[in-house]
């Protein structure tokens with residue numbers, strides 16, 4: 001079967017967020033932020049209108065997903081080094097060795113990942129997009145989604161998910 005790819009990398013596909021990643025097995029960076037940019041590729045055969053997927057719909061989905069991360073502190077819920085503890089008052093306590101931080105709940109996003117690297121952020125965004133595509137009901141012909149996340153200029157990671165065509 002013939003496959004096409006469409007690719008979106010628009011100026012507004014970005015989010016400014018804080019994070020700290022662990023590295024070298026046992027170290028954790030100081031808190032800092034990035035202007036993350038990302039792009040999306042979806043692959044599949046053409047639909048009845050000769051599109052792989054509607055660009056406008058796809059851009060809207062990606063914007064919605066990135067808005068949820070914009071101006072937030074990104075915290076990993078599955079890190080062995082960074083302990084993220086939601087508090088009864090809605091705040092979030094974060095412990096990193098002897099350091100600790102306390103954030104208002106509305107300033108953070110707790111992601112179900114082990115480390116806030118661009119690799120895992122790309123996987124997370126890809127998963128979110130997959131969910132939205134599935135909910136849209138007209139993405140069953142797609143066979144792959146790819147999300148690239150750039151942390152600083154010229155430094156990015158890509159996650160690709162192969163889909164099972166369901167129809």
Ligand SMILES: [Zn+2]
Pocket residue numbers: 019021032033034
């Ligand atoms: Zn960083």
